Amino acid sequence: MQERRELSPTKINQDLLRFAFHTPLWFWIAAIVLGCIFGAGLVSFILMLIFGLTLLGYTNIQLWGILITNFVFWVGISHAGVMISAILRLTQAEWRRPVTRAAEVLTVFALATAATFPLIHTGRPWRVPYWVFPYDFGRGIFPDVRSALIWDPSAIFTYLSSSAMFIYVALVPDLAIARDQSTGWRRQLYGLLALGFRGTARQWKLQTIAGILLSGLILPVFVSVHSIVSWDFAMAITPGWHSSTFPPYFVIGAVHSGVSAVATLMAILRWIFHLEDYITPDHFDALGRLLLVVVNTWLFFFLLDMVFGIGTRDPNELAIWELRIFQQPFNVLFPVFFITGYIIPMGFWVFKKVRRNIKIMFWTSLIANVGMWLERYIIIVPAVSDKRPFTFTWIPVYQVQPIEVILVLASFALVSLGVLLFAKFFPIIPLFDIKEGQVLKQEIQVGRVRVPGIIRE
Amino acid sequence: MATTAGGALLGLFQDPVKVADAIDSLREAGFDGSTLKTYTDTPYPEGAFGEDPENHRLYVFPFMGALCGFSVGLLITIGTQMAYPLVTGGKPILSIPPMINVMYEGTMLGAILFTVLGIIFESRLPNFSKAPYDPRISEGYIGLLVSRAEGKADVAERAMRAAGAVDIVTQPGSGR
């Protein structure tokens, strides 16, 4: 189903390595702007260190808020990488080739950004070492593995390191190509990183197996990560959080937002790097069809959570759902979330014309992620603002403070900066994978028509 | 003509079929298959050039890794609970279900880490060899390296040129 384009290896090298070797002006501008936004986030974190969390809009029962929402959101985005590369590698989907690495890179930076949020969100970040690692043998102070907040770092650490290694393994052949194509210090750097890879038959065989094997190994991690994140909430007996369907619900939601984010990223890459020959409407078509399946599965779990949450007829549970849907300010957010998160994507992506229109795909996938961000907010925030009926806890207004907004913006800047820098130094589109597609493509003559085909091992 | 210390020389081809022919004629000329290596910038289907089949033990690594990761996870989870026996939430001092979550992550981390190490090891990396090499390989040329060709260098060269090599490289590669 790939559009057939004849791409000579030389052209592929030039196109995909250009940005790594030459630095256009816009790169500096973008890097500086993003850096400034990130700096603002850094400053506000320092302010939080000095003045404490009084700067946030939290209250005595609204102890978690936007920062945790943002954490869950970025963990969700980070599921793009494995979703795309692992599943598409395992199913040998031909259109994966240009997409995989960008998705994996997005994974790594999104996950790293996400991981910072619970840490800066603690009351005393300087004591975080107590939390994440059993190091204080002298005083016998260890983390308590019974806490979901211990499962969480372990899962995120596993996922982060695994996907980083995954990227590197798949990057080695391209580093070798970059080594051969570059000169001076670049050549030294790439040569060192490429470990002397030369592309012998053995090396390629292992490279191919590695793609499949690592995908198969990372998939279970990928599922476990967001499940465990969801258990940060589901383990609590707080009404609205204590729902057993959270793990698959969170995972599929993560896939929804993640794959949408990949679509957005592909559109951006295509524009700024002029990759018209590599990222074609076919890819957005395929992504869109994948997303159609994902978004409807997501709807199923969303309905499960809601129907059976309300079906309990537990007054507190009902109160939470009433708050989520009918009360200020959620009565505004909920429709917005559902329209942007489900109706708009579903309504647009069912049409092939729309799926093949990159501009529309860019905007709709962006909108879908607005919806998914709000989804997390609506899951997390109301549940704690009205836990149990005490007069002391009439629903307090959670006034979002500017500093929280700055931190959220900074997280977006950080992820974009990370991806940009990676793309600056390394090929963000796997060269050897594209070349393989060129080698393996075949055609089968059926009557008059030549049906495009591909070699399968 | 002068060959490198290893007596290795590299033929550059543009057409994969010609590489296959070259390998055939080199075999006839008495070169052992293990001394013939192809350099490509992208994977070709296995055995496309009629080269010797490669076998590896990569599948052992994930299992070893999973085992190590599992035992480490077991040690940490049991150790922390036993070394600091505090009751929380009326749960048993040794609570199995939470351990399973952590041990699972440990197992998977071990498996993946060992797999990556296995891939690097089995592809014989890092290997900054001085054998002849040519950057043009990254531009779609296919290199055929004949190692241990002392004395028979000219035979090999003739065979490869006959098969259609566009160039023969003999000066050692830069390593990197």
Next chain:
Amino acid sequence: MTETAHHHTVHTPAEATRDLLNRLTVTGGGLLAIILLAILAVAGAVRLILLAMPEPEPPTSWGYAVAILAFLMSTAQAAPILAFATRLAKGYWGIPLRRAADLLGLSGLVTTPLFIIILFQLPDFHGRTSTWNDWPYAPHLYDAVAICLLTITNLAIIWLTSVPDLAAARDTRGSRLASFLAMGWTGTKRRWNILTTGTILLGSFYLMWFVYVHMYLASDLAMALVPGWHSSIFPAYHAVSSLQAGAAATLLTLLILRRLAGLERYVGVDPFWGASKLLLGTSLLFFYFTWSEFIPMWYGRLPYEMNVLGVLMFGPFLPLFGLSFVLNFVLPFALLIWNPIRKSIMGPTFVAMLILTGNFIDRVRIYLSSWSVAGPVGMSIEVWPPIRPPALGDLAIIVGALSALMLLYLLALRVVPPVSLWEHKSALLLTVERRFIKTEVAVVAKPR
């Protein structure tokens, strides 16, 4: 370059047509089997009517009947989804099993009446926490409608996907029934487009109804009966374990067909290999969903949830739970991670048998336990109900339902070939083995 047809089948479309269509004749053994199965089915039906008609017995005596209903719905009626999935993904490996899977959906003709009868045995819903907050006619009306739609959709799929084969039967063997069912089909371009699009559409409808039916099978026939059991993942668990069992049922059927109908030329190792990956994935999902249901309850320690755990998993029903856990997750996982086992015909089939057994045990665990506590309404269960061994009547129903399914299947095989002929031919067109430089490679073409 030399081109040869892929898929272990070195023969022309014409041969395939003749060969497959000649299998539509009734043999002596077949007749005997049909008669025997008919008798068993009738016996089961009689027992069922006796149980329902004169004065309905208390819910507790219906456990096994519900279990076999759920078993059929989770295995045979889930199979068509496998066929749909392979059609959606344009996976050629699935072509040999599509017809076998679709035909398994005929179990709808068994489950629909059974389901409706059982719906009316449900205890009064008033005061129970079900997802229907005292809606009119709930749940009976909506569940009945849903399963009827499910069955009808499957019949439509079977008919639509076999029309070209029926036409072939009409043309080559002049069969009356075939020519009636083929409705004057001729393979014009337009009709082929309608056929393929329609198949995908019907398939997605089937998937939707399937999920819906299982959601309410799980919530109305199980969760609503156990006080305090509202774990929102359970319906999804029910559906996912059903997909696993559906794939398993398909593989088992496929093997039997392969042996009995001598389909070695058409059914190679590909469908088993491909489906075994699905089995592996779904057995992982089985663990995932079970675990996700268990751990919040265990962690939250809410009294009524501990009670539910006691009734379903760790009380008297622990042996059944453990057994199904081993048969549905541990063994399939331990076996299927090895490619040599996956890439064989007996390996996946053996695992499929394990899974089917496990699924039956699991359904007995769920429905026998929940129908045993069906009596009192309240937030607490005084005593966890024990396992009731099946009585003769229960066995009659179980055997009857299964033989009714087999009966329908055998009858259907008299009308449509066991392998989807037209899809087989399209695969012959679009997959070839080709010479690439020095080696033989398989080239797969996928039309846009």
Next chain:
Amino acid sequence: MAEVAPAPGTVQNPAGEETHQWGMVIDIDRCTGCQACVIACQSENNIPINDERSFVQHRAKEWIRIERYWEGTFPNVKARFLPVLCQHCQNAPCEPVCPVYAIYHSSDGLNVQVYNRCVGTRYCGNNCQWNVRFFNFSENEWPEPLGSQLNPDVTVRTKGLIEKCTFCIHRIQRGKRTEKRNGQPLRDGDIQPACAQACPSDAIVFGDWKDSNSRINRLARDPRHYELLGELGAEPVVVYLKKVDPNAVETAAAQRH
């Protein structure tokens, strides 16, 4: 658990069998909502003054608080009061969710918050269904000269950690020390937390569930007893006694018709 008293056996004590299981009985019928317990707690435990701003922000810290409910409609409206403090649950939801063991269940049945170890993830606050855990959003300050009346037995908590009722653990410790020193066992009522001590109507009674004829055991046999959010199965050690409604019969009759 037994009729009311939480069975001590439900909690395994690595530190060996404990002789005490501290608990409390609160008689709603006696509570007048005078807030004396709140003030006593504030001054005993070095809790900062709750100014208007902290209330507006919903960040007021009251280790024990008086929930006030209005019943009926004007003019015949009744006020009901419900003192709520940490229930020191035996299956405390707040305990296992802490990643750093900052909360654990002590062998004498207390739900202990270890300020030193708390990193402030605030998960415990989310999972406490009684809302009796309080986060220090900023450093605690006292206007002069109040700073010089702080209780030396109780730490002043810094910003960024969770604090909550301790059953005046410093008094319990002092009591145990005297017990050791004098050699004779504590008598019921020797140890009193500030709130119980300050309660003018004697609605709050503190004691030891293990001591079968302690006052709380005697009071808890009252049929009026109930647990706050008892349906969660957290097994609080605080037992409440219902308010006696003088015209319950009439209201019941009214409800019937």
